[in-house]
């Protein structure tokens with residue numbers, strides 16, 4: 001093996017060992033994904049996380065009880081259920097979402113008044129995705 005590729009391999013291994021690895025984040029921790037008792041529960045939860053590209057969000061809920069909509073900021077701010085065509089809406093739980101790019105992501109439930117009652121948060125995802133092969 002050439003010396004340079006050996007060095008590259010060692011650096012890559014050190015990065016792995018030092019913990020630059022994707023992690024699973026269960027949204028709301030033990031609470032899961034449901035209408036919270038205080039309407040800032042999920043925004044507080046999100047404020048205490050570090051979201052990095054490659055992390056996986058796990059939304060624990062029963063199919064039919066809730067949804068996960070990934071939307072624009074405007075739709076999120078208004079809890080707007082008429083989400084635009086670019087938005088993603090998932091109805092089956094549990095749901096896992098890989099954060100595959102950096103930026104701000106907006107999540108809320110589209111059922112009833114769940115969003116207005118706090119079933120929403122946004123995630124500021126940092127880091128750069130792995131280069132394309």
Ligand SMILES: [Cu+2]
Nearest residue numbers: 066109111114
């Ligand atoms: Cu809901």
